[in-house]
Amino acid sequence: MNALVINLKKRNTGRWTLWGAYALLLLAAPLLLSSSLSLTMLSQAGFLVIICLSYNILLGQGGMLSFGHAVYSGLGAFMSIHAMNLASKGTLYIPLPLIPLVGGLAGLVFAILFGYVTTKKAGTTFAMITLGVGELVFAMSLMFPEFFGGEGGITTNRTYGTTFFGISFGPQIQVYYLIAVYCFVCTAAMFAFTRTPLGRILNAVRDNPERVEFIGYDTQRVRYYAFIVAGFFAGIGGGLAAINSEIVTAEVVSGLRSGSFLLFTFLGGATFFFGPIIGAGLLVLALVWLSELTMAWLLYVGLIFMFMVMFAPGGVASLIMMNLRLVQFGRLKELAWLYLGLSVTAIIGLLGAFAALEMLYHLQLKSALGAELEFLGMALNTQSLMTWLYAGLLGIIGFSLFELLRRRFALQWGVIQNDIENQIKQRESS
Numbered sequence: 001m002n003a004l005v006i007n008l009k010k011r012n013t014g015r016w017t018l019w020g021a022y023a024l025l026l027l028a029a030p031l032l033l034s035s036s037l038s039l040t041m042l043s044q045a046g047f048l049v050i051i052c053l054s055y056n057i058l059l060g061q062g063g064m065l066s067f068g069h070a071v072y073s074g075l076g077a078f079m080s081i082h083a084m085n086l087a088s089k090g091t092l093y094i095p096l097p098l099i100p101l102v103g104g105l106a107g108l109v110f111a112i113l114f115g116y117v118t119t120k121k122a123g124t125t126f127a128m129i130t131l132g133v134g135e136l137v138f139a140m141s142l143m144f145p146e147f148f149g150g151e152g153g154i155t156t157n158r159t160y161g162t163t164f165f166g167i168s169f170g171p172q173i174q175v176y177y178l179i180a181v182y183c184f185v186c187t188a189a190m191f192a193f194t195r196t197p198l199g200r201i202l203n204a205v206r207d208n209p210e211r212v213e214f215i216g217y218d219t220q221r222v223r224y225y226a227f228i229v230a231g232f233f234a235g236i237g238g239g240l241a242a243i244n245s246e247i248v249t250a251e252v253v254s255g256l257r258s259g260s261f262l263l264f265t266f267l268g269g270a271t272f273f274f275g276p277i278i279g280a281g282l283l284v285l286a287l288v289w290l291s292e293l294t295m296a297w298l299l300y301v302g303l304i305f306m307f308m309v310m311f312a313p314g315g316v317a318s319l320i321m322m323n324l325r326l327v328q329f330g331r332l333k334e335l336a337w338l339y340l341g342l343s344v345t346a347i348i349g350l351l352g353a354f355a356a357l358e359m360l361y362h363l364q365l366k367s368a369l370g371a372e373l374e375f376l377g378m379a380l381n382t383q384s385l386m387t388w389l390y391a392g393l394l395g396i397i398g399f400s401l402f403e404l405l406r407r408r409f410a411l412q413w414g415v416i417q418n419d420i421e422n423q424i425k426q427r428e429s430s
Contacts, residue, residue, distance in 0.1 A: 019188070022187070026180040027180070039173060045284045049280040050237035051069075052261060055261045057230040057233075058230050060273075062206050064119075064126055064227070066126075066130040066258070071134050072231040073235065074248075075137070076104065076107040077238035078106075078248055081154050082154070084160065084242070085156050099242070100182055101236070104235040104239065111232065115224055122209065131255070134254075148250050153247050153250065154247065154249075155246060158246055179240050186236055201222055238252065264280065266305075267315055267316065268280070268282060269317025271317070272318065278315070294361075296357060329423065334412065334416060338405060341405045348401075353395045355380060358373060358375050359373065371383040371384075
């Protein structure tokens with residue numbers, strides 16, 4: 001009994017430490033990254049964390065592959081921006097900090113409406129229905145410009161009405177902290193949802209729906225309730241996005257936006273609760289940072305996605321957890337030189353491949369601007385045979401050495417994992 005109490009205390013201490021660090025990170029982030037670009041990226045990351053976590057209720061916890069999640073965040077954004085415009089005209093009284101709840105309620109209502117049909121089936125049929133619903137709503141966005149604003153979208157001014165305890169929400173830093181508060185509360189609420197009976201049975205529906213039906217649960221109803229919860233949180237994320245950008249266009253309900261939620265939730269790690277948080281950070285880096293570096297950023301995102309699917313299907317979160325296990329058993333240092341070698345050879349190979357891709361992209365789309373382009377501070381001449389040869393050699397040498405080291409790494413990794421499994425079995429038997 002005493003050992004059980006001590007274990008519970010340890011778990012609670014660790015959990016409170018993690019949540020405290022998360023709150024502290026949200027609080028201190030704008031103090032460490034205070035430029036306007038950093039604040040914009042942090043604000044975007046805040047509401048994308050909520051949307052990606054809500055998407056993971058479907059994908060990671062329920063095994064529901066949705067191609068239309070942007071419908072609920074997007075419609076939440078539209079309802080929020082209309083509520084802000086009504087409030088600024090005096091037709092509706094609602095303070096700005098409550099606007100995200102309008103988006104959440106909109107996401108919940110549309111999830112009740114569409115989810116009843118969508119969750120009738122599971123698996124591939126579910127995915128196809130969500131794709132159809134997404135295309136339907138996007139088509140409607142072009143048919144009803146009065147509500148969706150046509151190609152120009154709907155604009156608003158978030159500094160309406162009187163100040164809220166002296167806060168006007170004009171400066172970006174004030175908007176960031178509003179997003180940070182919602183981000184923390186929604187993250188905690190979604191984590192709590194995973195501990196509820198509904199969250200637990202949702203995992204069981206994902207893993208073995210036949211057995212869940214056998215013990216008396218209606219799997220369709222479980223999926224439907226989870227769908228509604230996911231729609232509510234997605235709507236809150238959409239409402240925060242509307243406040244942050246002060247404009248909402250039809251693109252927010254498009255299939256492209258839904259695909260980005262799917263892709264980056266998967267990259268972050270759908271099998272872990274904190275995986276979508278990493279995915280949201282990667283999404284912001286891709287949208288803001290990578291898209292500024294190169295016009296071929298979507299190509300790179302696609303290549304990274306393929307790489308992760310082939311070599312790390314559990315996402316970045318699974319890589320972190322596997323290496324934390326090595327740290328726990330004191331075996332990480334045995335792989336240190338292999339990690340270093342893999343990193344160096346990967347960088348060499350990627351430099352060659354990316355240089356060749358950039359030159360190819362330049363030849364196809366920017367050849368009228370001249371034969372030279374700048375790549376990571378270097379001038380590349382697309383008309384020079386030597387430049388192509390250097391890029392090719394870098395790619396071949398880098399990836400060849402990477403493959404040799406990867407095979408050595410796989411052997412060493414297998415030996416270490418077997419040792420760890422044996423240690424665990426010995427501990428359990430003693």
